[in-house]
Amino acid sequence: MSGKLYVIGVGPGDPELLTLKATRILNKVACVCVPKGREEGMSLALSIVKKVINVDDKEIIESHFPMRKTRPQEHECELDARWQEIVENVMSRLNKGIDIAFITIGDPTIYSTFFYLYDKLLALNPELNIEIIPGVSSINTAAARAGLSLGLANEKIAILPATYTDDIKETLERFDTVVLMKVHKVFDKICDILNDMNLTDNAVYISRAGMDDEKIINNICKVKKKDLNYFSVVIIKK
């Protein structure tokens, strides 16, 4: 019997935002797999889990996940050495019948690198037993902390990774709510656009939502360099 791979969203940072299901599964699995990367987001997932679950008796696999700025092309079919190592780490446990929890910050379906691994695992064996457990997304948490609805009734919502997008202005024109992710590297550009469009009063900057050092800044012009970090979003409501 093969083991089962659980992919678990552990929420945005507050350990109490783990779900009952995530907690139950994390308590029972023998092995926890956690991605490590250059971005600080990577090691946070394990620290969240450790505040709720005793992992002393579990095997922890920390794998370096190659970060990508764009989706790989279809023809790019060779796994690089790192990906190969992660796939082998996961497959060797599953083949021994060991259940694995792969943990990811927030919700797995929102910009989680897990899906690169998912495609590679399913390509190897489409019958693999994988269950994706949704979690509380950092986007919803940021909105909740700022007291903002992302959408009501007929309103339209857009989510853009600001660093890699050149149509922020057009999207702001067409949508009721725009959530900008990955804003820290292009913050000046975002401020310029919001200023030009007279939308600075409609924008809220939320950094590390739900964590101890959370920041919520209603006046986007008051955001300083030191306030900027990887876990920050800007929500604009018209």
Next chain:
Amino acid sequence: MSGKLYVIGVGPGDPELLTLKATRILNKVACVCVPKGREEGMSLALSIVKKVINVDDKEIIESHFPMRKTRPQEHECELDARWQEIVENVMSRLNKGIDIAFITIGDPTIYSTFFYLYDKLLALNPELNIEIIPGVSSINTAAARAGLSLGLANEKIAILPATYTDDIKETLERFDTVVLMKVHKVFDKICDILNDMNLTDNAVYISRAGMDDEKIINNICKVKKKDLNYFSVVIIKK
């Protein structure tokens, strides 16, 4: 001392998708406020909570929430009788120092009617002690159940309430992932658009994600009238 109003997302339907925080707060509050409406979504929130929390000793306020198809206009400042009743129900308990949990399906920031009440409560008293606790959204759950990433790397995500939107086609052209909510009343129209755009193979229909009677239909053309209901979304990934 005034009571505190907790606004709690109870997740999409699976009671195990309640967070630890939601569970802790629901266990301690004396009063649970739950919206009731014509749409079936309204009474589900309480049934989810009852599977995890003993509410026998709690006061349950079930209020009819007037559903709106569009956001109220700024000049529409008169509360109708029903809203007035809900506001009074909440304020009278808070004024007696009673904590209230207002429960809502999924996540409060995603199309929850709570925000109409929120505006009215804050207009009465901007100092009210209100905490919004995010929950697992039905959108993320639908994607997880279908094994789909909503966004990766530089991908852009749009969320549209299909019933009230006339630019589905334009949005499909410009975004990598489009989530259509409230599809059941306009499903034929959606199928026509997807057919015209050659996107039927990219669309997944997910109904009642994470519930016992969940349906995931990969071929959108195979969705029958009987499969359609209020808790359904279509996710299109290009």
